[in-house]
Amino acid sequence: MRVRRILATDAERVRALRLEALDDPAAGLAFHETRETAEARPESFWTDRAITGSLGDDSAQYIAEDGARWVGTATVLAARSGRGALLVGVFVSADHRGAGVLDALVDAAGEWARARGADEIGLEVHVDNHRAQAAYRRLGFTPTGVTVTGPNGQELAMTRPLAG
Template sequence: MEQHVIRPVRAEEWQKVKEFRLDALRDPVAPMAFLETLEQASAQPDSFWQERARRAAEGVQVKQFVAEDAGGRWDGSVSVFVEAQGDADFFGRVIPENQGHVVGVFVRPGQRGSGLTDALFEAALQWMWSLEEPVLSRARLFVHEGNERAGGFYRRFGFRASGLVVPKPGDASAKELEYLYPRPAAA
């Protein structure tokens, strides 16, 4: 694996946030991995991307981490949303406890299997466990039933299927599987 720095995005990097997201949505597995389409993301105005980068950099309700190589190229990214107990989630279900929701996982094809995804997840979980308010008791994510590569990584990393299965938004014939990762006792 070439050398990468894992770090949070900065608000002024909104154009790179946009470019990287569009690259992720061009990936052949994007229709299975993401709820947003390339067409939807491409149609967003600059103000959308500026706000997205600002919020992800601020790190109150969401934090985005990137893997940046020595030349400044982003080769991977992961974001975490804070979900508060009692609120409704994306699927309209009541959130049972304070948790982090991992989304937007993407590593460029040439970097997959290199350890970069592990490093991104370690940074994201470390940030989650560092929050003092609210204290998050677990991480969760959803993976498409047919995305075995991603599911395999999540299981290897320590996530476990919760048993919750929901229809994929926009395609009720496809299923999304919830995976959970409990807060370590030492965190």
């Protein structure tokens, strides 16, 4: 398995992995869109997303590859203010969960954030998404005590310091 930042030419694969993620049983808790919404987006949306995720200074999208197959993704956003970064759009294919894919994606996102001066990385996870919460706790994320109301309901804010 290998983790890398996406390429500007990866639009079709970015779309395909997003659709796979939206088919996951927890998608209703984890993502702020439906498969139908994503499928209806024009090709230009996915092209722009690939360009931004590959070349942007404010965000980076990473994927995990097992051979030629993409088996996971995570996007990291630079903080608008402060010294943190935000992890979003995290997904690992069901058949690759528990194999270190999430660890490698979070590490890559953290390295990108640290290179931009961040000293912590945060995320928001639905209060009912216990599987994701457990995975993030295992990776060193701790609840901040803050909950936010997102499009899917209450989400728990978690952070993890980025090592020096």
